[in-house]
Amino acid sequence: MSPRKVARGLYALWYREFKVFTRERSRVVSSIVTPLFFVLILGGGLGSIVNLPGVGYQTFIYPGFLAMVVLFTSVFFGTYVVWDKRIDFLKEVLISPVARATIFTGKVLGGVTDAAIQVSILMLLGVFFGLPFNLLSVVAALFMLFLFAVGMVSLGLVIGSFMESPQGFGLIGSFVIFPMFLLSGALYPLENLPRWMAVLTHVNPVTYAVDGVRGVLLGASSHSFIFDLSIVFLFSAIMIALGTWSFNRMKV
Amino acid sequence: MSIIETFDLTKVFGSLTAVQKVSFKVDAGEIFGLLGPNGAGKTTLLMMLSTLLKPSSGSASVNGFDILRNPGKVRESIGMVFQDPSSDDILTGYENLKLHTLLYNLPRNVAEDRIRKVLELVDLSDRKDDQVKKYSGGMRRRLELARGLLHRPKVLFLDEPTLGLDPQTREHVWQYIERLVKEENVTIVVTTHYMEEADRLCDRVAIIDHGRIVVLDSPRNLKNHLGGDVVRLKVDEAQVEKLKGFSFVKRIERANGIVNLTVENVGRNLQELLKVTGDAELVEVHPSSLNDVFLYYTGRGIRPEAETPEGGWWERTVRARLNR
Secondary structure: OOHHHHHHHHHHHHHHHHHHHHHOHHHHHHHHHHHHHHHHHHHHHHHOOOOOOOOOHHHHHHHHHHHHHHHHHHHHHOHHHHHHHHOOHHHHHHOOOOOHHHHHHHHHHHHHHHHHHHHHHHHHHHHHHOOOOOHHHHHHHHHHHHHHHHHHHHHHHHHHHHOOOHHHHHHHHHHHHHHHHHOOOOOOOOOOOOHHHHHHHHHOHHHHHHHHHHHHHHOOOOOOHHHHHHHHHHHHHHHHHHHHHHHHHOOO | OEEEEEEEEEEEEOOEEEEEEEEEEEEOOOEEEEEOOOOOOHHHHHHHHOOOOOOOEEEEEEOOEEOOOOHHHHHHHEEEEOOOOOOOOOOEHHHHHHHHHHHOOOOHHHHHHHHHHHHHHOOOHHHOOOEHHHOOHHHHHHHHHHHHHHOOOOEEEEEOOOOOOOHHHHHHHHHHHHHHHHHHOOEEEEEEOOHHHHHHHOOEEEEEEOOEEEEEEOHHHHHHHOOOEEEEEEOOHHHHHHHHHOOOEEEEEEEOOEEEEEEOOHHHHHHHHHHHHOOOOEEEEEOOOHHHHHHHHHOOOOOOOOOOOOOOHHHHHHHHHHOO
16 A cells, blocks of 8 residues: 555544544533643642642642543543444445555544644643743653553544444443543652552553653653653553554454 | 456354355446345345455455455445445535545545536535535435445445435436446446335346345346236135136235236236136236245245344344344
8 A cells, every 4th residue: 555545544534533523612622621620629629638848739730630631532532433333434434445554543643633632722721720831841741641642542442443332432431541540640649659559550551641741840750751751652552553453353 | 247246155143144155247337236125135245245344255356356355456446325324424515525535545636526526416516515414314315325436436336225215315316326327337236125226227136035146137037037917806715716727827826815916918818817706806907026026036025124223234134134
């Protein structure tokens, strides 16, 4: 298959996802407003009793919520595969000459675009929550979140390729997302955790995305940025491989 | 020249054989019909020919490419209008078509030109910028037809193209299909369980039942083979036996107190027939139709359309078979 064909195929898939995204403004608004509520209420409520050295609690959890919006948007992007099966649109795509791997990659690009737009808006709003900004740290944080989104969109698409109903996806999706979010250190520092929680947070890829973003934005992290980035990169690579495999075996 | 060839094509789902050793050839430029009740295996057959489903055994080629060895080339050669609409209803009609030209890698200027042409062909030019969810069922189907033509496929598969359409729209769709064959020189394979559709459109028809091809010929030959016209009578049961003596009565079938006869030269022989039977409560004469052909080969009428149940096409196929 020629590179031009692949590029056109990718553009086709992305074009469709982006058009759908722009038509569903309520989805975009709610995906930004929900984390803001969390920051305001959780941050405001717990902030009055939690004392962290050097940084306010609301500011501390803000990077966690940047990761949250990526996590939720990305994984739930997989619902669209299930919908595509439902409305039979998937057949139109699968019967075209475009290769399955290209279809998967195009979908990933579409999902990552959604997540990137939302997280960028949320990043800017961080000004109001005491997020110290400089260009380099913002670029580094966005790069980390981008890589993270690639892995999480892939994960969502893998789940979606196996599911038959949107309800089923919602169930499994939540089952995957909530533990990943709660055990990521988004809401608390990773030091001095009970042993069982320490183990779970360490095997959770979200932890490293949160830690990396917090490191570059607030200068407070448990691991080096390169280490965090490597883990997220590795996770995303595995998810892409898994996604390509699952799309190859997917039936309409 | 055959543009489609299948040899012993078979698909088994668990204990269910959906398609059983089907072999046929389709000539280029032909309208080829697959006629059969719901769940006969028509859609499964199309799914295999379009590489969406792998056969359990047997082989097939489309446009000279083997469906297993060269699925990519097969997909480049074909277009498909699915039984259920497969356009994205959040996008506009135009956007759905544009998406299709991207998937099939048409150069931009060619793409815009063809989109304009197919929109004209299906009378949707003035609605192209409306979201598809605002379209009526008939409009949606026409959009799907237009989309199937965009990339000028060598073979166009139409899976129940007029299912659920009102008679007027159905007539329109038929006209489009006929125009297509003339203007675009495509080969068309159409599945249907509407007899009049097969009769009206198809050069040749394969009657499929229980996953097998029962008979394959032109609608005219199929009807001629019955050897006469159909006479339906409601008469005294005792008189029916006497009808067996006539050489011009080719077949006698009884169903629900009504006798179906296949009669040679009805114009000449009807009177004699009625003399023997005495007064009839009901007399109907009609030229033999594909429906009679179907009855003759399968021993039963084509089932009325079942309600469309939930689930993917596979589940539906399986369920339709189980409900038999």
